[in-house]
Amino acid sequence: MAVRHCMHKNHTHLVRGGTTGLLEKASIWEAELMQQATQDLAPLCAQLQNDATLRVMLNLLMPELSLQSQAIKLQYNAGGGGCFPMHFDTDAAVDTRRVTAIWYLNPGWQPGHGGELRLYPFPQPAVDIAPLNDRLVLFSSTDMLHRVLPSSRERCCFTIWLSEGLRRRAGASVAAEEQAAARAELQRALSRTQPLDGEEAWRLILHPHIRHHAAKLRHCAEWEQSVRESHPQGPQLQVALDTFTAEVAVVARALAPLLPALAAGLPPEHMPRRSWF
Ligand SMILES: O=C(O)CCC(=O)C(=O)O
Ligand SMILES: [Fe+2]
Structure with missing residues (x-):
C-alpha cells in the first residue's frame, strides 16, 4: 500500500498544567487525506476527501448540525494489541467537529481478532461494535465516549470528522448567557454538603456540563486500564x-453531592433513550 510511506505515528494529547504533551500510541499509524502527499500517492484518497455524499446526507437527515466540511484520516493498526484509550474526540469549545464517522476496511475480520469499537452512551451500558469490512459507524464527536479494544490483527479504517460551519455560532451570545445561568445553578447544587437525592442528582449528572465528567468517574477503572493498554x-x-x-x-x-446517586446507578425506569448525537 503506497500510502504507507506518508503515515506517521498517532499520539494521545496530554493536557497538563496548561501545556499539551504528546504520548505515542503503540502500533497505530495514520495518514491525513487532506495532505497533498497522501493524495498524490493514493488518488482514491483524494476522491474520498472531496466527496460530499456523507455530509449532504447528514445535513438532510439532521439539518440542525449544519455540517460544512470534513477532515479524514486513514488509520492503520499494526495489530499485536494496538488500541485507543477512552476519549471524546473533541469538546464543543475546542473545535467545530460534530460528527465522527468510522468506515472499516477489514475483510476477514473474525470474533476473537479484537479491535472492536466500544461506545459508552452514558448512562446506558457500553456497546461493542465489530470493525467489519465496509461498516460505517456514526456518533457525536463531542458527546460520545469511546475506545478501541486491543486488536490482535492488522486493522484499518477511515476516520471522517464532519464539522459545523460558522452559521450556528451566530447565537453564541444568547447561548453564553444561558450557559452562565446554568453554571450558577450547578455551582449552587454542587456546593451543598449533603448528598442530593436520586432524581435531583441524576438531573444534574445528565446536565451537558456534567455528563462527561460523570462518565469519566463512572468508568474510571476501565479508563485507566485503557490508557495503560494503548501506550508503551x-x-x-x-x-x-x-x-x-x-x-x-x-x-x-x-x-461529591452526586457520588451516592452515581454509584447506585440510574433506575431503569428513568433511563433516557440511547443517544448517539
Ligand atoms: O479506530 C476506531 O474504530 C476509532 C478511532 C478513534 O476513536 C479516533 O481516531 O479518534
Ligand atoms: Fe475517537
Whole structure:
C-alpha cells in the first residue's frame, strides 16, 4: 500500500498544567487525506476527501448540525494489541467537529481478532461494535465516549470528522448567557454538603456540563486500564496515569453531592433513550 510511506505515528494529547504533551500510541499509524502527499500517492484518497455524499446526507437527515466540511484520516493498526484509550474526540469549545464517522476496511475480520469499537452512551451500558469490512459507524464527536479494544490483527479504517460551519455560532451570545445561568445553578447544587437525592442528582449528572465528567468517574477503572493498554511502558505513560488519577480526584471532589446517586446507578425506569448525537 503506497500510502504507507506518508503515515506517521498517532499520539494521545496530554493536557497538563496548561501545556499539551504528546504520548505515542503503540502500533497505530495514520495518514491525513487532506495532505497533498497522501493524495498524490493514493488518488482514491483524494476522491474520498472531496466527496460530499456523507455530509449532504447528514445535513438532510439532521439539518440542525449544519455540517460544512470534513477532515479524514486513514488509520492503520499494526495489530499485536494496538488500541485507543477512552476519549471524546473533541469538546464543543475546542473545535467545530460534530460528527465522527468510522468506515472499516477489514475483510476477514473474525470474533476473537479484537479491535472492536466500544461506545459508552452514558448512562446506558457500553456497546461493542465489530470493525467489519465496509461498516460505517456514526456518533457525536463531542458527546460520545469511546475506545478501541486491543486488536490482535492488522486493522484499518477511515476516520471522517464532519464539522459545523460558522452559521450556528451566530447565537453564541444568547447561548453564553444561558450557559452562565446554568453554571450558577450547578455551582449552587454542587456546593451543598449533603448528598442530593436520586432524581435531583441524576438531573444534574445528565446536565451537558456534567455528563462527561460523570462518565469519566463512572468508568474510571476501565479508563485507566485503557490508557495503560494503548501506550508503551515508560516515564511518559506514568505521567499520563498520574495526570489521570489527579483529574479523577478533582472531579470526585467537585461532584461529591452526586457520588451516592452515581454509584447506585440510574433506575431503569428513568433511563433516557440511547443517544448517539
Ligand atoms: O479506530 C476506531 O474504530 C476509532 C478511532 C478513534 O476513536 C479516533 O481516531 O479518534
Ligand atoms: Fe475517537
